[in-house]
Structures are given as structure tokens and as C-alpha cells.
Amino acid sequence: MALKLFTDTEVEILKNNQYTYNVTNKSIKFTAEFKQLFYNKIQERLHTPKIIEELGYDINILGIKRSYGIALHIKEEYRVNGEFHEGRMTSTIEQRLAKNEISPSKALIQMNTRVTYLEQQIEYLKKILQVDS
């Protein structure tokens, strides 16, 4: 969340822009089209504030810092997904599942550790039973 909050009149102004997907007092979300255009203009090496102005937003309403944040988010979304979605960047189900998967080599280490643990536990139980009897 950016530190700069939008006033109600600013929210109305932002709402009127065709590239706005959703806007509240605290945050603004953009359409996929906006992100694509923005990304293309980044590739043309245009300055971020200039891109914002070109796409019909007032840099004073959004705030300088937020505009650079928008640029970062758009680049990140392209890096991760290779395409743009409406509104917030969300990871797909496949991506979320891939995060939880572990590589076979890692799984082997985990299993080895588990076996050692269980072996040691059995060894200890034997010793304790010997002492106890």
C-alpha cells in the first residue's frame, strides 16, 4: 500500500480513466490493456512519469513513488507470468502447487534423515528396555 491516499474527488477522477480496473481510497488496480501498453513503453525506454501522463493519469494524483511502484509491479508480473491479468497479479493454481513440490534429491535427503531418526529411536528403545527390565 502506498502512503499517499486518494481523496474522494481523486477517486472519481481516476475512475473516469478507461484503464482503471478498480480504485479505492487506498489502492488502484489497472486493466490488462494498461499493463501491456505500459510494458511496451518501458521497452521503448520512456520515463515512468511520462508514460503515466501519456496514458491519461495525473502524476500528482498517483504520486511519483507509486508510479515507480506500478512500473516495478508490471515488470514483475511479466517476468513471472509472461502475460498480464486484469487487476491484481495472482498466481495460478499450477504455480501455487509448484511452490509446494520438492525436488527428488531433496526428497531423498529428507527420507534419509527420517530413516536415521527412526533407527536411532529404535536403538534407544532397546537400550531403555534393557535397563528397565
Added chain:
Amino acid sequence: MKKTPPNEIFQVIDETLLSHDNKLSISLLCNIAGVSRAGYYHWKNNEEIRYYKEIKDQEDFNIILN
């Protein structure tokens, strides 16, 4: 049934902990053996005192014999 002196149990726990590549925790070992963790630490911290007491007993014993 005669109860096992906790001394011996603590001894086994200590050996297990000092063994190579040990992965078992103190709390688990104490739990399985049915002794308290505090008891184990108490026994562990008093090792030196026990040793000196043993020596002192031996000396006293010798004095009595002579």
C-alpha cells in the same frame, strides 16, 4: 517390581545424546523413558559433585578401616 534407578536411565539418555549424528531430542528421550527433563538436567549438572562425593566417601572409608 523393583523400580529402575533413574541414574541408569539418565546414563542411557546421555550416551544416546553423545552418540555420532544424533537426531533425537532430549525431551523425546526423557518422554520415552518416563523421566522428567528437569531431572535429567539436574543429574547432568551434578555430575562433578557426585564424583567428588564418591572420592570423599572412599577417603572416609579408608580412615575408618585404618
